[in-house]
Amino acid sequence: xxxxxxxxxxxxxxxxxxxxxxTFYTREFGKLGxxxxxxxxxxxxxxxxLQPMAHLAVLIYRKEGRDLHNLSTxxxxxxxxxxxSSLERMSAGLSIMEIVxxxxxxxxxxxxxxxxxxxxxxMLNDPEAGPGGVQLWFHVRLASILGYAIAAxxxxxxxxxxxxxxxxxxxxxxxxxxLCSEHRESMAYRPVNNGSFAVLRRxxxxxxxxxxxxxxxxAETTELGDLLTSFIRYHVDGIRKLKARGxxxxxxxxxxxxx
Numbered sequence: 001x002x003x004x005x006x007x008x009x010x011x012x013x014x015x016x017x018x019x020x021x022x023t024f025y026t027r028e029f030g031k032l033g034x035x036x037x038x039x040x041x042x043x044x045x046x047x048x049x050l051q052p053m054a055h056l057a058v059l060i061y062r063k064e065g066r067d068l069h070n071l072s073t074x075x076x077x078x079x080x081x082x083x084x085s086s087l088e089r090m091s092a093g094l095s096i097m098e099i100v101x102x103x104x105x106x107x108x109x110x111x112x113x114x115x116x117x118x119x120x121x122x123m124l125n126d127p128e129a130g131p132g133g134v135q136l137w138f139h140v141r142l143a144s145i146l147g148y149a150i151a152a153x154x155x156x157x158x159x160x161x162x163x164x165x166x167x168x169x170x171x172x173x174x175x176x177x178x179l180c181s182e183h184r185e186s187m188a189y190r191p192v193n194n195g196s197f198a199v200l201r202r203x204x205x206x207x208x209x210x211x212x213x214x215x216x217x218x219a220e221t222t223e224l225g226d227l228l229t230s231f232i233r234y235h236v237d238g239i240r241k242l243k244a245r246g247x248x249x250x251x252x253x254x255x256x257x258x259x
Contacts, residue, residue, distance in 0.1 A: 003062045005029060006077060008117050009054045010101040014040070022050055022071060024058065025100055025117060030108040034060050034071040046074045053080065053093045053121060067106065078118075080125040089124045092131035095225070096120055096138050102239045103146060103232060113145050123212040132221035133214030137203050139228040148176055148235045150228075152201045155180035157187070169197045171227065173234045192227060196220045200227075 005028035015021045018040045024032050039047030049056060059072040083089045100117060104110075120138045123129045143150055155162055156177025162169070163181070170179040170189035178197075179189055192200070199220050203211060216224075233239045 001062055002059060002072065003028065004057065004059050006114070007032075007056050007058045007074075008097075008114070008121070009050060009052050009056065010097045011052060012050055020047075020050060021068065023101055024056075025104065025114060026058070027111065027114045028109065029062070030110060031101070031104045031106050032060065032062070032069060033067060033106070034058075034069045036071040036074075049074055049076050052097050053083065053090075055080075055118060055121060078122070080121055082127050083121065083125040086131075089131045092135035093121060093124050095135055099139065099142065099229065099232065103142070103236050110145065113142070116141055116145070119208050123208060126212060129212035130215045132216035132218070133199075133203070133211050136199070136216065136221065136224050136228065137206070137208070137211035137214070139225070139232070140200075140203050143176070143228065143232055143235075146232065146236065148232070150200070150204060150231065151177040152197070152204055154178075155183060157183045164194075164197075166194060168193055171197075173231050176231055190227065190230070193220070193223055196223045196227075200224055 005026040007024040007026040009022060010025055010031070011023040012020045015035060018038050020036045020039050022034050022036050024034065026032055036047070036050055038044055039050055041047070054076065055078045056074045057077055058074045061070040061072060063069060083093055096117065100113070104113070116138065120134055123134045124131055140150060154160060156172055156175035156179065158180060160180045162178055168191035170184040171177070171192045172179055172187055172189045179187055196219070199214070199216055202214065206214070
């Protein structure tokens with residue numbers, strides 16, 4: 001059956017001499033893998049658009065019960081020139097693609113997630129947006145979509161207030177919340193720098209346009225990025241260590257993507 005859908009490219013990898021296997025997140029079917037035959041040949045008319053973070057309209061020969069389908073055509077819906085001109089923005093975008101690919105099962109449709117992915121790509125393409133804030137905001141929203149909402153206003157065990165002036169605050173990965181002084185004595189936690197925790201509290205309540213204006217420093221982006229991916233990995237079985245940071249150029253050249 002030939003199906004049509006809007007799609008975002010999560011990952012590509014080389015297949016034989018002239019083809020690629022492309023992993024899409026589609027609006028109609030969720031995550032789908034498809035073989036794009038001959039797209040590495042010089043005169044192929046749509047091979048150039050099959051790059052991670054591309055937002056496309058695709059035609060796919062889809063067969064029930066198969067892990068891989070066949071791509072017929074692909075056309076750009078939106079182009080993200082600003083995003084693709086900055087390694088920092090590409091790294092943030094690739095982190096988003098990678099964690100979606102790692103957490104979502106095949107053919108598990110989720111319109112809210114598809115809209116969230118596209119919104120994040122548009123924000124990353126805004127030259128005034130801070131890529132760190134966009135990336136972290138996406139991870140917070142993804143955790144909620146997956147059913148593991150994060151809290152930051154009170155102790156996750158007893159609901160009591162906690163001292164927000166501490167240099168570092170105890171965050172429990174199992175419950176996705178900080179701990180008060182009593183429960184930090186009896187439960188495992190991960191210390192989070194006060195400045196990073198303040199950023200997390202803001203990102204939990206702001207809308208997309210406000211998140212795009214969050215100018216988050218490298219230290220806070222790194223710490224919260226590690227915290228949020230660790231939180232998601234804690235709750236979602238089978239996710240290996242994510243490797244998007246620092247490999248933007250390698251992924252975008254069409255070579256093997258690693259997860």
